[in-house]
Amino acid sequence: MSEEIKHTAEQEGHPHKQRNTLFQVRLPLYIAMALVVGVLIGANTFSPSGNNPQSTAKGYLKFRDILSYIDRDYVDTVDIEKLSDYAITKMLEKLDPHTSYIPAEELAMARSYLEGDFEGIGVEFNIFKDTIYVITPLSGGPSEAAGIQAGDKIIKVDGKNLAGVGITNEMVFKHLRGAEGTKVNLSILRKGSSKPLTFNLQRNKIPTSSVDVSYMVNANTGYIKVSRFSANTFDEFKQALTSLKKKGMQQLILDLRGNPGGYMDHATRMADEFIAGDKLIVYTDGKGTKYDSKTHARTKGDFENGSLIVLVDEGSASASEIVAGALQDNDRALIVGRRSFGKGLVQMPIPLNDGSELRLTISRYYTPSGRSIQKSYVDGAEKYEQDMLQRFERGEYFHPDSSLFVDSLKYKTTKGRVVYGGGGIMPDVFVARDTTELSEYLSQLYTKNVIREYTLGYYRDNRKSLEKMSFERFNKSFDVSDKMLQELVKLAGEEGVVYNDAQFKRSKNLIRNNLKAFIARSVYGNKGFFPVLHESDEEFQQALKQFARAQRLAKGNS
Template sequence: MFFGFKLHQQTGSTKGFFKKDKRSSLQEALDLIRSRYVDSVGLDSLQDDAMEGIMNHLDPHSVYIPAMDLSEANEDIVGNFEGIGVEFNIFSDTVHVLYVVPQGPSDKAGLQIGDRILKVNDSNIVSKTLPSTAIRKLIRGEEGSKVKLTVLRNNTVQYFYVTRGRIPLPSMDAAYMMDAVTGYIKLNKFSETTYKEFMQAMEMLQAKGMKSLILDLRGNGGGLVSQATSIADEFLDGDKLIVYTQGTNTPRREYRASKEGVFEKGKLAVLVDELSASASEILAGALQDWDRATIVGRRTFGKGLVQEQYDLSDGSAIRLTVARYFTPSGRSIQRPYDKGKKIYMEEIVERYQNGEMQTADSFHVNKTKAFKTKGGRIVYGGGGIMPDVFVPIDSSFYTQHITQLYLDGRFNNFVYTYYIKHLPLWQEFKTPTEFANRYNNTADAWSQLVDYAMKDSINLKKVPATEKKEVEDRIKAFLARFKWRTQGFYEVANASDKIVQKAKEEVSK
């Protein structure tokens, strides 16, 4: 649903857009069911199902959003939500606080990492069946409202009264200097705050002497086109074309560079993978077509459709595909979807099966759709953005025993428990860089992970040495995440990340 979503910014409110003097047959049928059907039925659910059925006959990215889900669906794009400012997970049927937003509502009320939330306004949330979505709805609420939390801390029950507030959802996971001249920025989406966050990070990195930049868009599913094009403008000079859109009922619209950028000359590498989509592909495609950046990683998702959001009169909305994206060279990013949504979505899995994730020679793209970059290099359309420098996926994490731990969340549970048991130890480290350089006791964590896994009959004792080392690196990165969030995770993880290291080589040439 999120891939490539573009808010309908040109026409303003679209409430009543679909109103007509003449009722449709769908509305007539619903009215008849309401007034004549033998049993009582939930008309809202019937209407939702009917709308979803209509959307299923369109492209994979046109979606219907019921009224009850619309607010949450918009949160990632807006860049904030209303709540208490904690991240939680459920371990052993109990809600554990994993992170408290600094200066947020919960921080001000006194909550800490490791607290166990037992009740929300006297509603018991210790349950084997209560899903995390239901718990989230209990905890969240309108800004300014108060919630009572019953918390277990150090085997003592305590009570906290939290005034809910507006909690930011940053689109930037990390920004730091990898060495004296190389900066690194990781973006997880393109929301209303992305360009502002990006510019603040660029100012900070350039003040520290940045001459080369690694921009990480792996896993970035897209978002607002305006944010992606604004960032592209900072890398491109003149009035260069960044992207254009066009559809059967939508005239061509061009997005061009319009001002002097903050980084038009330095070495630039952009990291992508199979989950980089839409706005990420627009940015990577524009920089590739103008030979401004080296694209490193694996072929992107291949989502080049423009959605605009239309609000309906009952509070629901549809995000409707209205045009296609085209890179400056004229190539379409979108891969085919004529065989249906299921096959379209499963194509990502097929890339693992057909060897594309392992060798650059296995790319399955239409070589007849060839285009040229400004410098004359051949690039292809109709299936995402192919990297200039291919780096295969690390398949060692997909062996049976390790995969079991990752898929069901037990690995994360273990690292959290290990972190809480050794809280005084982490206080010795003031920064992620210091932690990355000085913390080397991963052998102890590995030993305890082996014992932890054995309780569920998962034998890690015969895991190859190379895989053991990669798991230890991952444990270290997860420990850094609990203390410094995503900033800490990437500072530690990037030291052993093959794509990041390859990109570092490229910008140093």
């Protein structure tokens, strides 16, 4: 995990992750709710208005009276602020799944995901055996300049022990991040050093990236992965697109899998780069007309004609779905993967007087053909939250759900192609989850961070020889040996992962791929990590096979 709170690199693409904190579970929803609609309303005074001001006033007075009685007469001392937060949260659950109250202490962390940079020491870290391991110092940050290395263990911050049972990501953020110019003292344990090393760092602004990687897959095929829509996303995307075009790109895979959304304007500007003329990209519809809007293409894009494939899955939400829906409905791109998340409610952020924030749903998003992106939530919050599990149990991850392909959910694109609503974006080409090489043994390797830990150690021990190789040479010549697999199994055993021969053999090729990918990441960054990982990525490989169909779309043929 890195300081700016992003999906951990060591978990990228893996079906099993470590147990998350409540905040981490909510984070994708916080991100999805952070769509900027250009309206900020203060809420410092009570002024009932709307359709039923008399009922609003009565409700307010009732709530105030109950809190007053509790504070004055209840038998035990009660934290009234916490009680109010709880009551507000429960009240909002009766509305929709994405209207939300965010306490002041969580707001900064929720917003930081969408900021273009943050202030801190600049390390990506992982918690392993209740110890903070540096995965990599971020380029241009204070840690890189000071000489902190991958594999270093951070044991103390400003003299305070930061290793032990119960350490969380939030605790690490609290100690490592801070205002630009402030100083922090780190105690580091490094392999080969008998005593802890001391580093005195000055925090600085750390640039972060939402375009995880862009590279040429072959002579004419480009690939861009966008992990979120944050403050710098469009500029990063535009730079990547321009660079790939200079390298001869004629067709592109845009990967939005696992992208939980973010700023809407960055999504619509991205879609505009692919859509010619003034075609509709997305529209919103709310109560009355106050929050209704239509967004059209308006600029000459850099890739309006080449073949385009967009990868989505059940983790693609909100702004990601706006891009995919616009490109599909305008017959501009072939959508490959599985049905997206289905988050199409628009929230308005409303700052409250104690520093907390209400994010209130004010309208719905619709694709150009008229499909509502939002999946149903009429059965209540609990079923809504279990939707991903229900998709798995219905078998939707392995074959299209026939209940979603009915006449009442049928829409047509600008050229008359049939597309379907029902919540989320339905792909043109369905790709089932590939479970052929998955096993409980592999799951335990992921859960215990054994693969990441082994590859960090391998990189430390072989750093000089690895860094002499170009990535091209590494990718062609480096093989994960049987000896390396045996070492991994031994480390796993030390971490309590019980060896299962049948499961190991089932997952063996995927384990080899993952080991090579994470070693490549330590040496070459994401430009080494993703090309190796994609060799075992069924959705990516299927996308490469669909360019003939995508080309027909690009030429105006369905």
